[in-house]
Amino acid sequence: MKILNGLSQVRLLPEKKQQHFERFYHAQVKYRLLPLFADLSLLVTILGTLLFIFSLSRQADTNVHFLTYVYTGILVGLALLHRFTRLRYASPLIVYIVFSLMSLFSYLGYIDAAGGVVPIFGLHFFLSSLGFITLSLFHTLVIIALNLVLLVLATRLAVTPGEVAGAIASVLSNWFIAMCLMIAPLSAIFNRWFFRNLFALQYLLKDRNKLLTATFQSLQETEDKLIQQQKQQALSHMAKGLLHEIMNPVNCSTQALQYARSINRDEEIGEALDDAILHQSRIADIVSDLIEFSQPKPDHDMEQADVRELINTAIRICRNELRGVEVRVSLADNLSVSCYPSALTQVFVNLMLNASSALEGKPVNQAAMIDISSEQGTDSLNIRIRDNGRGIESNDIRRLTEPFYSTKDTPNSLGLGLSICQTIMRHHHGSIKIDSEHGVWTEVVLSLPLRSTVEAKSDIGLSG
Template identity: 35%
Template sequence: MTGAAPAVSPHLYTAYESDLRAYRLRFSRGGAWTGIALVLLGVGLDYSLYPAHLGEFALARVLVSLGILAIIGIMRQPWGQRHVEALSFTWLMLPQAMIAWMIAVTEGAQSIYYAGLNLAVFASAIAFAFRMWQNLALGLLTYLLYAAACYSHAGQAAMDSAFAVNSLLLAFSATASAVCTYYNEQARFNLFQLKAELADKNRQLEANNRSLAEIKGQMLQQEKMAALGTLAAGLLHEVNNPVNFCMMAIDVAMEEPAAKGSEVLKECLVDAKQGMQRVQYIVSDLKTFAYRKSGSEHESAQFLFERALESSVRLVGHEIKGVKVQRHLQPDTLVRGDEAAIIGVLINLLSNAALAMRKGATTAPTIDIYAEARGERLKITVRDNGPGIARENIGRVFEPFFTTREVGQGLGLGLSICYSVIQRHGGLLAVESVPGEWTQFTFDLPRVTGGEK
């Protein structure tokens, strides 16, 4: 490109040409309408200077205006939009040819109409996104038309001082226009380059903002986990002793003759013992969920997905009351990874499904959980028969801070953190949904093969 900065990337140049094509089209149309107006208004000059030629000049002006109007129509078509430069050059030459003819049939080199030729050459440099060679070509063709008109009017006699002066003025106009075109072209490209750099910086800034939002969400989750870990440790210490004491007391009571002789009393003691065992399970699950291993330790740890699932179901037991949880698991669910993190993912998916079904008043709410081997990965599917996810939200469920819950009922971080957890395990958390029918989340975990056990 003439006047462009060196070492321009092909992608940037292509984008610049595409942007410039729209710019040329817009300005060429505007210039064409302006050209029609000026050509028609020139009837006033014809009336003042050459009244004897008024009729034929008026007809010529109408024909030229119709020609420019036809080119405007062509530029509205796809072909015309692709060839806007050639069409712009063509309609600019129509008034030049008309003016040259007027010069030939009136006073030749003495005609004041040569000023109109200068006007078109200057206008092309100022108003149109021509390249420098195009502007030079316009100036050269304009001069040739002027020379032919003067020679046609008076032959060799046309080559007088007036012709020489006007020729020089046309040459000056063409040169000045070419220089203006050169620097205008450079300025346009530099401006486009700056806009492209600014857009790129804005994209980088948006990406950084998204990263910061994700980091903030993860930090908030880590703080919650740290607090939960402290709470779990305290609960384990404070609850285990009285629970163990109660378990021992229940065992002693069950050996008493009165308990053995009464089925009702024995059944009550068994229920009490099972209740105490459930408390032990919940505290143990809470400790497993809260205490995450650091470094690469979580990546090499082995655990049964079935065990993590049972822990998750117990921890969200109060949220999924009335929801039927169906397990469809293969016999071997031994996987490798961070058990606590996967429990957190399952808790989030189960509680979200239960909440959606409760809000949607789902009849016979059910959550189906599938686990099947796929090569070296274990594919897990969590599917509910709830109201589904709206189409406009399906692509945003993993965005940090995006939530459809009411204010105060969630930060919208749960699924984005789950996505990061599964990604850290080399998998991908995906969602599918049919509004009004079902929603399912799928992810996969690395399996522990026979040689690794």
């Protein structure tokens, strides 16, 4: 097994990810690796110069030339500039600057020593680290070539014309200088290969972590959906039992109320009986909706219904709960959709009951309002129901449509209202979206298709 095979694994990725890796690699090298290597190079160079000055100062018969202090000061200034200015991210510019400085002082010493190799040892030691500092074979070879040109020029000034060739050969044959010149390009090749593989492994690790995180989130969402489906199935079985137990007395009481209404002649009593019959019908609808809650779709077909009429019906049903609340309805005229009227009315009722509950405790000097508006698109209708109540915590919003989840601490709240609304909207091939600012407002957006799925499929078939 290969120790570093990151690049070979990257080559197996799609082309887009390979391009993304190249951008990642160049960013890491430019902004992290090369600045760090340049800092280390400058630090080592400064320490080496200080050690050289210290060794000279300990020799009684040798004085430190003032240019050596100038050289050291320039190096310290370059180190500070590189650390705190944009020069830090302009690699390999700093390498060329340091090379220019070192070569100037080194070859001045070389000329002064009449071609002695000792003054240029430090320069060639620096050259040996070029492959590590630049990670570039091109820049390494360019600087080595410049160094050879300077060597020839300095040698011509240091010795007589007849000794130039021999002096250059003597310098290049020095084992230390020869090793430095050979190490530089080899280290550039190796270090580039090493760090490209290293960053490739880092990139692959991050990519795998993203994939694992996305997979884990998907598993959590799937688990939540399964739990919700289990709740829906349990609720469906419970609702079927409730239907038989509740519907018989409801039907009997409804028939009794209808009979009383037929023989009644008092107008006020008639209104009360009408309300009672309406609420009895609402009970029957709620129980029926519980049966439909976990079914793929209702047993009956959709029909065209006027949206304003459905909303007005819901307002009448909730009129006791909406006392003291200003309900403003802004809908287009003759706005109709293909729907299950009873179920969609139940959605409006549930949303208005939630809004009225959110408006409880509103200060007297602040008006309690519910705004109902519509926005019609090409093939969909959005109905917005907005209240200026206490709002909902952001952590609660995503769980509001879960069965049996409620933000109310009252025993009368089973946490089924919005869950039933979501199921009804799914039956309508629509969606429900809830947004809120805690303490300020809550808005529910119902999105309904203007054409049924069957009609849409028919259109597709005809167009094909």
